[in-house]
Amino acid sequence: MRVLDYEIPDKLYYSKEHEWVHLEGKEAVVGITDYAQKQLHEIVYVEVQKEGSVVKQFETMGTVESVKSVSDIFSPVTGKISKVNNELTDSPELLNQDPYGKGWLAKISLTDFKKDMEKLLTPAQYADYIKTMET
Amino acid sequence: MSKALRRTHLYQFHKQNAKMIEFASFQMPIWYKGIIPEHMAVRTRVGIFDITHMGRALINGAKSEAFLNYVITNDASVLTPLSAQYSTMCNENGGVKDDLIVSRLEQERFLMVYNAANREKDYQWLLENAKAFNVEVEDASDNIAMFAVQGPNAQSTLQRIADTDLGKIERFKCGWTKLADVDGFVSRTGYTGEDGFEVFVLNTPLSNPQNAVKVWNAILKAGEEFGIEPCGLGARDTLRLEAGMCLYGNDIDEVTTPLEAGLGFVVKLKKDSFIGKDALTTQKTEGIKRKRVGLRMLEKGIPRPKQEVWKDNTQKIGFVTSGTFSPLLECGIAMAYISIEHAVEGETVMVKVRGKPLKAEIVKFPLYDPTKYGHARQR
Numbered sequence: 001m002r003v004l005d006y007e008i009p010d011k012l013y014y015s016k017e018h019e020w021v022h023l024e025g026k027e028a029v030v031g032i033t034d035y036a037q038k039q040l041h042e043i044v045y046v047e048v049q050k051e052g053s054v055v056k057q058f059e060t061m062g063t064v065e066s067v068k069s070v071s072d073i074f075s076p077v078t079g080k081i082s083k084v085n086n087e088l089t090d091s092p093e094l095l096n097q098d099p100y101g102k103g104w105l106a107k108i109s110l111t112d113f114k115k116d117m118e119k120l121l122t123p124a125q126y127a128d129y130i131k132t133m134e135t
Numbered sequence: 136m137s138k139a140l141r142r143t144h145l146y147q148f149h150k151q152n153a154k155m156i157e158f159a160s161f162q163m164p165i166w167y168k169g170i171i172p173e174h175m176a177v178r179t180r181v182g183i184f185d186i187t188h189m190g191r192a193l194i195n196g197a198k199s200e201a202f203l204n205y206v207i208t209n210d211a212s213v214l215t216p217l218s219a220q221y222s223t224m225c226n227e228n229g230g231v232k233d234d235l236i237v238s239r240l241e242q243e244r245f246l247m248v249y250n251a252a253n254r255e256k257d258y259q260w261l262l263e264n265a266k267a268f269n270v271e272v273e274d275a276s277d278n279i280a281m282f283a284v285q286g287p288n289a290q291s292t293l294q295r296i297a298d299t300d301l302g303k304i305e306r307f308k309c310g311w312t313k314l315a316d317v318d319g320f321v322s323r324t325g326y327t328g329e330d331g332f333e334v335f336v337l338n339t340p341l342s343n344p345q346n347a348v349k350v351w352n353a354i355l356k357a358g359e360e361f362g363i364e365p366c367g368l369g370a371r372d373t374l375r376l377e378a379g380m381c382l383y384g385n386d387i388d389e390v391t392t393p394l395e396a397g398l399g400f401v402v403k404l405k406k407d408s409f410i411g412k413d414a415l416t417t418q419k420t421e422g423i424k425r426k427r428v429g430l431r432m433l434e435k436g437i438p439r440p441k442q443e444v445w446k447d448n449t450q451k452i453g454f455v456t457s458g459t460f461s462p463l464l465e466c467g468i469a470m471a472y473i474s475i476e477h478a479v480e481g482e483t484v485m486v487k488v489r490g491k492p493l494k495a496e497i498v499k500f501p502l503y504d505p506t507k508y509g510h511a512r513q514r
Contacts, residue, residue: 067369067373
């Protein structure tokens with residue numbers, strides 16, 4: 001669905017820190033939302049923790065920088081990073097161009113997604129949340 | 136109680152076209168299309184900035200020159216009418232109160248342009264020190280709109296709406312001209328490293344913004360064929376950093392001297408007494424202990440203010456005061472103060488970017504190739 005100026009795909013889960021989660025069996029692909037990339041604008045640097053790192057839900061898993069600002073990326077789930085999107089090192093602009101596709105950040109082997117899910121938002125909930133941010 | 140944010144004459148334009156931020160108690164545009172395209176427009180074509188938020192004071196009277204030579208570090212006596220110079224203004228300890236541009240309008244009348252963040256401080260400082268000189272200091276900030284038109288096509292753009300030959304105005308010279316039939320004043324100065332002009336629309340209070348809006352729109356129209364972009368404070372910052380120009384509050388402040396900042400060329404110690412002279416003379420004799428340098432990252436990562444600079448991971452030698460991503464060089468760049476024995480061009484140092492040591496090279500300003508970019512480029 002599209003809310004205001006922002007794309008919010010239906011099959012994903014969302015966090016209030018503007019990350020998305022795509023469930024693939026026991027793994028999750030994570031990234032930042034269209035809203036996040038539009039707020040950051042012109043992303044010029046992305047750093048995600050190394051493969052094998054253990055990350056906890058809502059704790060820092062990396063950093064994203066625009067020309068002027070630095071923001072933390074908070075992992076939307078708990079688990080171990082199994083793969084990092086290395087293309088972002090040379091092409092951080094993929095986060096702006098395709099936040100739900102080529103701009104994915106990492107794959108995470110999930111520890112207990114049922115527990116993570118309790119604190120994540122559905123697309124409809126995230127859409128409502130975005131509306132409150134914009135007013 | 137917090138004061139309401141100030142606006143410039145172009146507020147409606149900015150609000151409709153730009154992402155806005157608060158800067159020095161003003162609501163200002165940070166970018167329209169984006170920092171990178173605006174930056175590149177100025178480096179390769181032309182851009183226009185609203186810089187009305189800056190402070191402006193008019194200094195009148197027979198002793199204006201003597202007064203200026205007492206408050207600033209550069210020598211105002213070398214200014215002929217319709218010429219301008221960059222200077223610092225120091226406190227008694229030689230720390231920088233502000234950096235500014237002084238233009239001599241007439242033999243006994245000067246215009247001083249200083250930083251937005253220092254508007255009240257500078258005006259009070261000028262008033263206080265003017266008493267002994269019997270000169271008039273007028274805060275003209277709210278009565279003048281000010282735009283910067285910068286880039287290799289700045290002159291061609293402005294010439295289309297000017298009624299005088301702008302080609303006769305050399306760098307750091309000024310002139311009176313009508314722009315789109317509005318009375319204006321221009322100086323061939325700027326904060327980007329590029330050729331360009333700073334345009335003053337006189338007698339245009341906020342309550343009556345028509346002339347300012349008219350000139351702004353006329354410049355945008357005149358620049359269309361050159362691909363002009365309106366530019367925000369974001370590009371202003373990346374451009375000045377590439378050019379090696381200081382940002383007050385980051386790279387210079389009241390505990391930093393112009394000598395440490397590499398601004399010795401605007402400190403004229405041979406002048407008669409001026410504020411800060413004794414302290415600066417002592418520092419010059421004893422030698423500075425730290426110095427502002429340019430850094431270019433050799434690894435991926437963007438340096439940011441307050442990050443530490445180290446030598447060989449063993450010795451802390453300084454800290455970053457400004458850092459960003461360079462849209463032109465496509466890498467991290469910075470200004471840093473480092474201890475004098477390590478401030479050697481070509482040396483490799485480490486910047487601790489969020490705790491992680493990343494290699495950077497000490498480079499001279501400007502950070503771009505001056506034969507290809509900037510006002511001295513080979514055409």
